[in-house]
Amino acid sequence: MAIAPVIYGLVFSQVAVNAMEVHERHQSYAKARAASEASGKPLVVVGGSVPSSTLLRAIHWRSHGCGDTCVDLDPGACWGCPNFIQADIRNIPLPDRFAGAAFASHVLEHLPTVADAEKALIELHRIGDQVFIAYPSKLNLVAWGHPEHHLWVYQAADGVVRFEQR
Numbered sequence: 001m002a003i004a005p006v007i008y009g010l011v012f013s014q015v016a017v018n019a020m021e022v023h024e025r026h027q028s029y030a031k032a033r034a035a036s037e038a039s040g041k042p043l044v045v046v047g048g049s050v051p052s053s054t055l056l057r058a059i060h061w062r063s064h065g066c067g068d069t070c071v072d073l074d075p076g077a078c079w080g081c082p083n084f085i086q087a088d089i090r091n092i093p094l095p096d097r098f099a100g101a102a103f104a105s106h107v108l109e110h111l112p113t114v115a116d117a118e119k120a121l122i123e124l125h126r127i128g129d130q131v132f133i134a135y136p137s138k139l140n141l142v143a144w145g146h147p148e149h150h151l152w153v154y155q156a157a158d159g160v161v162r163f164e165q166r
Contacts, residue, residue: 017137017139021136025134028133029045032067033067033101036099041098041099042069042098042099043102045066045069045070046089046104047072049064049067052074064134068083069081072084072087089108090111090120096126098127098128100130101131102127103131103132104120104124104131104134105134106134108133109136109150110148111150114165117151135153135155138152149166
């Protein structure tokens with residue numbers, strides 16, 4: 001068996017998985033923005049809009065918009081955003097129902113336990129009228145190898161979010 005077709009197939013599949021994740025993340029952000037605008041309340045982005053990659057930060061790459069308020073532990077993740085709050089997703093210092101929508105992008109899988117992720121989801125629902133999330137696919141090989149990913153996140157068509165310890 002020739003190894004090249006296997007490698008090409010693997011690379012192609014990962015490009016397709018990445019494209020699917022980017023598309024889903026942008027769709028989720030757009031829905032969160034629309035829900036926020038419809039409610040007349042702010043959009044809170046939790047997890048930042050700037051990836052942690054040094055290269056992507058150097059070129060000021062954004063995974064999505066900042067929202068009206070950007071929340072992250074790392075100030076660099078919200079670089080250039082108009083309103084930044086340094087906080088943990090499990091304890092966001094905003095009032096109940098502050099936002100028309102809360103958008104958490106690629107953050108829940110970094111929490112250490114399912115209980116922590118469930119607490120974070122409750123917190124997102126506390127601050128936002130609606131909650132939208134983005135997370136890596138289980139088909140993404142980079143996600144499998146990421147040392148800071150502790151959970152798999154799933155959201156069913158009915159909106160129910162589930163977590164699985166890795």
